[in-house]
Amino acid sequence: MLRRHDCCDTQDVIPEESSMEFGLVGLGRMGGNMARRLARKGMRIALHNRSHEVSAAIAAETGHLACASLADLVAALQAPRIVWLMLPAGEATEQALQALAPLLGAGDLVVDGANAYYKDDQRHAAMMAAHGIDYADAGVSGGVWGLENGYCIMFGGSEAAAARLQPYMEALAPTPTEGWLHTGPVGSGHFVKMVHNGIEYGMMQALAEGFALMKNKPGFDLDVGAIAELWRHGSVVRSWLLDLSADFLAQDPALETIQPFVADSGEGRWTALEAIEQGIPAPVMSLALMMRFASQGKGDYAAKMLAKMRQGFGGHAIKGTEK
Template identity: 65%
Template sequence: MSPTPSAVALIGLGKMGANMARRLARGGVTVHGYDTAAETRQALSAEYAQITAHDSLVSAISALPQPRLVWLMLPAGEISEQTLNTILPLLSAGDVVIDGANAYYKDSQARAARLRALGIGFVDAGVSGGVWGGDNGYTIMLGGHEADIARVRPLVEVLAPAADRGWLHCGPNGAGHYVKMVHNGIEYGMMQAFAEGFALMEAKQDLNLDLAAVSEVWRHGSVIRSWLLDLTADTLQQDTTLSDIQPKVPDSGEGRWTVLEAVELGVPAPVISNALFMRFASQGKHDYASKLLAMMRKAFGGHAVGKA
């Protein structure tokens, strides 16, 4: 294991960022955290002596010894861009910024070039593990120059499930976020397959299938056993009807980017594409088309049309 760095500034202490701060603190890293929510800052500071939550970006970054490591765990897009613009004047040559957002890889390449011109390193880090990563460790996919990766490696070895597994230097800047983008596209497809399979079983009412029991038996030795199946089984143990759940599934953007990349490269990705389109449908974006289909049937066959 590489020597653990003394400190890091962690910007963004939401569910994932906060759990990362806790894991780093348990691994011996001093964390100078910042979040816009005062309650979040206060709660984390009270939990670990290794975590100091600051009330400003300036305070968090100024508390670091130089050269600095600053890890951003913010939503991709405008918030990340604004924060980067805010902290840039506070940084010096030799510092390294790690972007742990689900950012578009081309944006990460542009940011890396911008920071490189100032002598500041940039590492794009795709982070997977969700709310469970604090206990189980995170899978981390890194893009950047070898020297910057070497600086970040001790942190990654603490955050990963183990120092020698669960993380990878995928390639140059952009590679980390590209691999994470494809990872999330695959996730869309796997989730859609499980959802459709269980919907088929739920619809076969005459067999009176116990979906919780089915999901549990599949977890042990089956070809489709996985963490997603584990989570599905946990859900069905609590509630098999899901009657109180709104049938709407947001998409975070990475599925869209994966499909766009497939088109750009000419690589067929029908499962991922269809899973993305089904999310659009769940958001009501298929409603107009369905209404028009109903009116077509009425026009050529005289079929009745239901009124909202």
């Protein structure tokens, strides 16, 4: 027997016996590729995105079920359900949780798998628990390469939630036994991911500064692309970040077409705040965050102040702007 969901496109007809329990909300770069990886592992899930065209396109590609609304997605899933959110932290996630709370039932599980502040997870878990809904938080690393290589997932929640999520973790991770970890109670997954991203900031900044020193050294004419490739083999600084650097430096060592602007996702800020709250010195991660702010022009006024002060006490020349 076949059944057709109201939320599906006309081509979405699925066997009665292939009922789904898992829905994915938010199909950006990470969420979309996670849906594709689950399809490659033989799993069929329900999808919802703010733009239904995106859901429909990924559904046509993967065989998943495209749903036009959160209500349609919940209706398409067999209870007890799992609804995994891949939405920006803040208002988008808050609105989705508020909308899901009355739609889901006791025993259902909500997972926030995007970048989120662990203290928000603790608040969200309490909110969902008032409706009898379980909650888990998952920090996901792997970027656009996760589709091919698998994702590194650190997640917090109850033991029962961990058991329910295990098949999906095994499918999303690089291997069924590697690349995923139940880190502890709610909030612990995003806390670990927060620290992970703080470390990432520091590693990226160190590599960037080191290559800037070599690129600008007069007299040596150093081939930074060749040096990056050299360090990939046997060096103590070899890493995936170095692999990526070697790839793009081989193509464009001068990087003349790149604007010196580096965004920050919020994880670095939360890491710096945590260091302050705990009184734990974390100067590398904190300064790496400050350098991102500087790249965004947020240090420009201070730099102008410094130039004017030097002119005031020493008569030093300043560089003006052309009108």
